[in-house]
Amino acid sequence: MELYLVIAVFVGSLLALGFALIMAKRVLSFDEGTEKMKKISASIRSGANAYLKRQYTIVAIFFAVLFVILGVMSIVGLLTPFVPFAFITGGFFSGLSGFIGMKIATAANARTANACRTGLNKGLRVAFSAGSVMGFTVVGLGLLDISIWFTLLKFVFNRDAAEITSAMLTFGMGASSMALFARVGGGIFTKAADVGADLVGKVEAGIPEDDPRNPAVIADNVGDNVGDVAGMGADLYESYVGSVISCSALGVAAFNEQGMGFQAMAIPMIMAALGILCSIIGTFFVRTGEKTEQKLLLKALSRGTNLAAILIAIAAFPLIWFILGKENWMLYFAVLAGLIAGVLIGKATEYFTSDTYKPTKNLASKSETGSATIIIGGLGLGMLSTAIPIIIVGIAVLVAFFVSGGTLQAPQMGLYGIALAAVGMLSTLGITLATDAYGPVADNAGGIAEMSGLEPEVRERTDALDSLGNTTAATGKGFAIGSAALTALALIASYIDKIKSMPAAGEISYDSFSVMNPLVLIGLFIGACLPFVFAALTMDAVGRAAQSVVIEVRRQFKTIKGLMEGKADPDYAKCVDMCSRSSLKEMILPTIIAVVVPVIVGLVLGFYGVVGMLAGATASGFLMAIFMSNSGGAWDNAKKYIEAGHHGGKGSDQHKAAVVGDTVGDPFKDTSGPSINILIKLLSMVSIVFAALVVQFHLLG
């Protein structure tokens, strides 16, 4: 049984990685275009490489320090000796996912632009293939990591299911730490460059977007790759692996007594492997004609993702029926609940942020009375938009819990069901991520087309692809946020399982954490506060980093002679360096807070406080992530809606007001919002790893 399991997972992993390789070869088989395009693409590539190298150096220090801390804890017996190594590998694979994604994206940008010279369909194929490389690398590496560790722990060290999942949860912590660095650092980089380029270039100097005379224009394109691509890759690696291992851990807890621990543990892993197969099939159905209409393009992508979702919905049924036995077949509905919830949250996100619906149209009309009203409107829209996802997740959780046989007295089965819902949501990540990651490639292609002076219809085609990317990004965000909430809940349950297993903690059950326990309550307050503080820190960081870019761009405009006349080149590298430097400096504090606070809360308020903190952070983090993503998305699209000729169009006062909204929305949707998803899981992972320490030493409780 165990051997079949590991083989199945391993095969799934190889399938994904092999498919990614084929796609990568396909991308590279296209031509990069003119000399100028090659040159620009090379600058972007070298900037992104240089940034990631520096980022990894800093992250390596962090990992080294934590490796030593975890090593010491292992030696004194607070952790098993696997933990420090699992931690490192999680970080390594998460970083690698981002790195490969970035590599292929920077190779594909000029190729996409060049392919768009031939036609829209060809452009879509290049960009989507690049997105597929990233999507399948993430899931492939995820399952590879899982199967390697499983093989080691099971067949080499002969550990039982509980110990295996426990060790595997630690590589989740490594993956989450890396992901947070990547998201925060990359998010700050991309928005600092974007805001800096716009504020001086567009507003002060009056030159168009992506104009090669703007010294920050390459930095802006580098930012898309290190933030939206490398950051997203690391982020979703973390989500994917986190959902699978937390589900496995809960499966063991729920089914061990019936002697089916391994079976329950296997379900999420095999479902992930099946999801890869379904995703690959889906990719073959993504193609389009030559019309730039959004509807047709969207249909082309949706055909693939919908097919994959339907296939996994069918495949999950026999999987559960045969592995867990027909008496547990109702767990299938937990998977289904997750899948449907993911789709619905995506739809809700689209409704609130796409300019084809009322909310964003309304928001655009608020530009008529200036920037203050569009800001108020966007904030209100984002806050209001939290209600529907909350209800969707609430229903999904209740359905998953009760159909799985969970009861208020014995919730184990139900908690496993909740975790299965998260896995269901993410099982087709291969293809959903492909449709998401292709966006920044198209965005970059547009920039290259502009900078190298290609024909206007090329830009039109890349714009069509880019604009579609905004919609698929909304859907992707729905899955990311929804799965983050469910996985975070599963991780809280895993934390309690961990505590329960420690004799020093006393008699603990899932029922021990009443909100009326003042330690739980204060933990809840502190936890709920963390996403606010985290959002504040990351937003401020973007502000400060952008400020430094603004100063540098102004300096170049002033001191480089002939720059505005196009006779001299700006010093692109200096701006890239500026963004790197400040984003790397700024990414450290937020991440350290995320790692240190759970330990401090544990040492002061004990594990009661930790559980409260995790629940509070999950609830408020979910809300803040949706609020910030949707406000930001709506402002962005309201601006685009105005640029399309409504409310005065480009250059009008209304447009200026909308640009203010969009600028506020930038760090909202691309830095703070997505980072919070990682934050809430990292808090749980850290708590799990330091659980033994906290049970031994705590001030209260």
Place this chain on the structure above:
Amino acid sequence: MELYLVIAVFVGSLLALGFALIMAKRVLSFDEGTEKMKKISASIRSGANAYLKRQYTIVAIFFAVLFVILGVMSIVGLLTPFVPFAFITGGFFSGLSGFIGMKIATAANARTANACRTGLNKGLRVAFSAGSVMGFTVVGLGLLDISIWFTLLKFVFNRDAAEITSAMLTFGMGASSMALFARVGGGIFTKAADVGADLVGKVEAGIPEDDPRNPAVIADNVGDNVGDVAGMGADLYESYVGSVISCSALGVAAFNEQGMGFQAMAIPMIMAALGILCSIIGTFFVRTGEKTEQKLLLKALSRGTNLAAILIAIAAFPLIWFILGKENWMLYFAVLAGLIAGVLIGKATEYFTSDTYKPTKNLASKSETGSATIIIGGLGLGMLSTAIPIIIVGIAVLVAFFVSGGTLQAPQMGLYGIALAAVGMLSTLGITLATDAYGPVADNAGGIAEMSGLEPEVRERTDALDSLGNTTAATGKGFAIGSAALTALALIASYIDKIKSMPAAGEISYDSFSVMNPLVLIGLFIGACLPFVFAALTMDAVGRAAQSVVIEVRRQFKTIKGLMEGKADPDYAKCVDMCSRSSLKEMILPTIIAVVVPVIVGLVLGFYGVVGMLAGATASGFLMAIFMSNSGGAWDNAKKYIEAGHHGGKGSDQHKAAVVGDTVGDPFKDTSGPSINILIKLLSMVSIVFAALVVQFHLLG
């Protein structure tokens, strides 16, 4: 014993009301000034009167409907027959508090302006006396309501302590409903008028603030009175009464077994009565010289409030020692914890929002790169500023809980301690509210001075008073938010006590509400979402209402001939009517949501879901209230800081950017933020009243 108690409380109430009467007479003894001042003041008065009359008519319908619903529930035995009547009186007294406050404020505005013609000290005396009328009316009516109901229930109907506190909690629901209507309606009115007047008058027509040619200028002044005064009065009546009765209820629960239920119940009431005495003494120490320096003025006010706080800190000790016995004297530290926490939260608020400190100065400097950066900065500042109050409240809760003898196994005493901390925080409300409520009076006085063309030094003096009002408002907000969180926690405990007393609920204890119970958890998510939705609805309402004012003001500028030349009068009444109409329409939905959601959550998720919802709403409401109040306050003061001549001063681009921030901040700090404080308590009150219904009928749990 019971008789002494009721006499002491009754005496305290009469003392407060008598003092308010003396202060009112003193205010009225001053002269209203010139004919023009009298005329302007009369228009403001009549506008405010007309608005409140219409507001009360709508509120009366709401109360009538709920009276019938509660009446039916009483008849079928789900409630005691006192409930519908208690509900009505709570609403009545809350409304009356706001009404009297508004009456005296509209009588005092011209008198303050006129007094400022003689000197600053005289102006301060008039404005502060008017604030005192409001402060002492609120506390006087609060204790009057409490003592009347106590007398009725104890001496006429002969009920025991548990039944008395249970019935009294329902007038809390009446008070909170009224307060929410007043705060939301008044908040929308005042900000719609303010934003509307500014957008057309200042920005489009280019006339100064408070210019009599602006058709919305009277509406703006009316708004100060119906929002900042009447709204605040109703709001703080609710806070005051809520903290006292929830504390009494928990006292009965904690001490009934030892036969000291009445004593424990009496403590918060007598402490409130003593607080009135201390506050009155404090008021005699408020006086200033003729220098308009902020520091000196602030000292004048602080002298009074600090003295009152010190006196009650001293008086609380013998009170607890003698009434609860020396074995319970440690409860004194719970009171002290509350008092100190209130002061510290006020200081933290001041730190984050006053332009004498770094955060607001920094924020002002962000105007250099435009409105987007100042908006991002202000949002970040507000979010970051939640951390310190959370920690302060956390420590206060833990101290109050553990010094009172609460344990994780038997938390009753500790919960009583938390409620005592809230009472401690609010015990000197008489004087703290006086220093808070005087602000809008001074603000109005400034408007009248401007409109009636008084000498510039008069405006200088009223500005000095007004600006001081901003600081005291920050402190007041600290108390309001801090006490709201503590009272909300106490009310959750009361809710659980209520459920525990119902046999149909089964075996329930404080420990039954684990965050891992999916019903509690989903309740928590929904509860945490409510402040977001509520903030969104109220912000949007302000936006829509302001829009209607904008259109009306534009119309008058266009159609009334000679208006801009000062030859014709604008139609002030039309603008007042416009604001009334839209604010009254807009206040209904948010309030209904606050009343209906807890019932629906209860009917679907049962009482487990309700407890989760209340905990979630308290945590996220506390955060949102601080975030929105502090962001708004900081933007306001950053603008003032720039107007004082920094970063380019008035009229510069930086100033324009800061005005955008201030406009976004208006609904943040004066509509949504303060309403959320009421919301979190109203949710609990409604849950308590409908507890029997929910225990009988619920879908899950």
